[in-house]
Structures are given as C-alpha cells and as structure tokens.
Amino acid sequence: MDSTKKLDKKTLSKSFNLWFWGALTCFSQEHMQTFGYMASMLPILKKLYPKHEDQVNAIHAYTAFFNTNPMLGSVIVGITASMEEARANGKGIDGETINDMRAGLMGPIAGIGDSLIDGTLIPILLGIALGMSSGGSPVGAIFYIVVWVLLAYFGQRFLYFRGYKLGDKAVEFLVGEQGAAVRRAIGTVGAMVVGGVLASWVNVTTSLKLYNSNGKVFLNLQNQLDSIFPGLLTVLITIFCWWLMSKKHVSAIWTMLILVAISFVGVLVGFFNPGLSY
Incomplete structure (x- = not known):
C-alpha cells in the first residue's frame, strides 16, 4: 500500500482561497502578511498531518515575518505547499528550509510584483477605463472592476497552482531572462497607454x-x-x-x-x- 501523502485539488483550492481573501487580514507593521499566510497553510497542514501535535510543530515554520506583493506572492504559497508535501513525506526538507525559501523569495517577488502590477497593469486598466468613461459613462468603472477582479483571482490562482506543480522552478520564469523580457514588453505597452491617456486627458x-x-x-x-x-x-x-x-x-x-x-x-x-x- 502506497503511504505517500498527496495534496488533492480541493485542499489546494481551499488554501489558495484563504490566501486570496486573507493575505492582508490581521495586517500590522510588526507581522504584515504573516497571519494571512499562516491561515492559507492550515488546510495543507491538516491534510498532511492528521495528528494535532504534528500540525502544531509544522505550523511554527510560518510564524516568521512575511510580506510581499499579494498577487505574485501566491506563487510562493504554492511553492510552500509543494515543499510542505515533500516534508510530510520525509524528503529531507525541514521547517527552516521552508522559512529560508520564503524569506529569500518575498523580496524579489515584491519588487517584481509592485512594478508589474501596481506600476504597469493597474495604470493600463485605469487608462482604458478612463477612455471608456468619457461623457460620464459608468462603463469605464464597471470595466475596471470586472476585469481587475477576474485578473486578480484567476491570475493568482494560476500562479499558486503553477508554484505547487513546479516548485522553486516556477520562480525562474519570474526572475530569469524570460521574465525580464516579459516585464520589459508590458512596461513598454504600459508607457504607451499612459502616454495616450496623458495626451487625451491632460x-x-x-x-x-x-x-x-x-x-x-x-x-x-x-x-x-x-x-x-x-x-x-x-x-x-x-x-x-x-x-x-x-x-x-x-x-x-x-x-x-x-x-x-x-x-x-x-x-x-x-x-x-x-x-x-x-
């Protein structure tokens, strides 16, 4: 009988939803996203460790300070789920290794996410929405709310499951040459959109x-x-x-x-x- 512990899609989806809705809950200058992250890992730990004592021991890896871009940061949570699964199966990963991975990735992911999402994607969407709102039309506001919610949810979900599937290899795309090329391309498009909005509205x-x-x-x-x-x-x-x-x-x-x-x-x-x- 195969005793390998495996996370099912229902557990992973529950973990992701807790991250999506709770990444910025219980937010403080001392802990920031620590407790939101911890909450997202609870379904993972309950699935992998049936005994309460094991769950308590495992959760200590997630009590350390954590803060990153909440949208791209979902890839770190997915990677963590993969590493936690490996730890539960005795593959030589401990809590310190998981915490080191989190600490090492939250800075680069925050820098990339803040520039890509807050500095590029959101201005592009707002620029399009402003153009659609000419004459006081509500279409632009509706467009922005709907598109942003869909992109935020399904984009984060994609990154979460990609992080779980590929492990730390998922980060190579974000911080490697391919990721840099994609960010430059999106930045160029963003500059064009913002320039068009500037010429039209200012x-x-x-x-x-x-x-x-x-x-x-x-x-x-x-x-x-x-x-x-x-x-x-x-x-x-x-x-x-x-x-x-x-x-x-x-x-x-x-x-x-x-x-x-x-x-x-x-x-x-x-x-x-x-x-x-x-």
Missing part, C-alpha cells in the same frame, strides 16, 4: 497675453508655444511631476499639493485662467 495652457499701448495683443504666449511645440506646457508639467516622484521621492499627495499651489499662484499673476465666472 491639457495645460496659459492665458498670458501682452498688450501694446493701443490695447491690442502683440504677444499671445500660448499661440507662440503651439507654433513651436504643441502641448509643451503639458509635457513640462508631466516631466516635473515625474521628477518630483521619481527622483526626489515626493509622495503623490504632496505632488498634488504642489500642483495646487502652482495653479493658485499662476491664476493670481494671470499666467493661468481657470475660466470661472461669478
């Missing part, structure tokens, strides 16, 4: 005009700028915001406050005209 112009002694306009600054470089002020403001956030590490909130201050001063000196009437 429009910075000046109302500054100089008059001669007869009261006639002899210099319309916006017309002069358009003849040299259409949209120049929009580009300059965009580069300024990028410089603040990327080079000076100014938060988005402070960047918006700086733009409000610039707009306020610009209206006072007559450089900007908000077009308001009272």
Whole structure:
C-alpha cells in the first residue's frame, strides 16, 4: 500500500482561497502578511498531518515575518505547499528550509510584483477605463472592476497552482531572462497607454497675453508655444511631476499639493485662467 501523502485539488483550492481573501487580514507593521499566510497553510497542514501535535510543530515554520506583493506572492504559497508535501513525506526538507525559501523569495517577488502590477497593469486598466468613461459613462468603472477582479483571482490562482506543480522552478520564469523580457514588453505597452491617456486627458495652457499701448495683443504666449511645440506646457508639467516622484521621492499627495499651489499662484499673476465666472 502506497503511504505517500498527496495534496488533492480541493485542499489546494481551499488554501489558495484563504490566501486570496486573507493575505492582508490581521495586517500590522510588526507581522504584515504573516497571519494571512499562516491561515492559507492550515488546510495543507491538516491534510498532511492528521495528528494535532504534528500540525502544531509544522505550523511554527510560518510564524516568521512575511510580506510581499499579494498577487505574485501566491506563487510562493504554492511553492510552500509543494515543499510542505515533500516534508510530510520525509524528503529531507525541514521547517527552516521552508522559512529560508520564503524569506529569500518575498523580496524579489515584491519588487517584481509592485512594478508589474501596481506600476504597469493597474495604470493600463485605469487608462482604458478612463477612455471608456468619457461623457460620464459608468462603463469605464464597471470595466475596471470586472476585469481587475477576474485578473486578480484567476491570475493568482494560476500562479499558486503553477508554484505547487513546479516548485522553486516556477520562480525562474519570474526572475530569469524570460521574465525580464516579459516585464520589459508590458512596461513598454504600459508607457504607451499612459502616454495616450496623458495626451487625451491632460491639457495645460496659459492665458498670458501682452498688450501694446493701443490695447491690442502683440504677444499671445500660448499661440507662440503651439507654433513651436504643441502641448509643451503639458509635457513640462508631466516631466516635473515625474521628477518630483521619481527622483526626489515626493509622495503623490504632496505632488498634488504642489500642483495646487502652482495653479493658485499662476491664476493670481494671470499666467493661468481657470475660466470661472461669478
């Protein structure tokens, strides 16, 4: 009789769902995703270790600090399930080995996930949604919610089961040459989408005009700028915001406050005209 312990799909699905819904529960600066991770491993440990004492001993490997990108981080949980299965079958893996793997992967996966998901995928979806929301249409909001939920759930599920199936080899795709090529391609597409949104939705112009002694306009600054470089002020403001956030590490909130201050001063000196009437 084969005594090999094997995780079934029902147990793995339950583990994944606990990660998907609970990765950021019980979140604190001290533990962050530790308890969410631990909860996702409970079905695995209960399946592999029928005795309560064995479950208690096994769960100690998951009490250490853990924090990564929750979407791509599901691959680490899948890998852990595979390693826990190997440990239960006496294949020379202990809790320290599992914890070292988690600690070693959470940093790289966080860096890749934050740039790929938060910095690229979400702006792309928001850019498309903004374009669909022109004229106050709710279609854009509905599109974003539906597409993001589907991508988040099934994307994480795919990574979880891929991590379980391939073990630590699943990470090679994310951090290797193929993964780097995919991230560059997605980054390029993201830059194109964000650039298109910028050109469509951001429009910075000046109302500054100089008059001669007869009261006639002899210099319309916006017309002069358009003849040299259409949209120049929009580009300059965009580069300024990028410089603040990327080079000076100014938060988005402070960047918006700086733009409000610039707009306020610009209206006072007559450089900007908000077009308001009272």
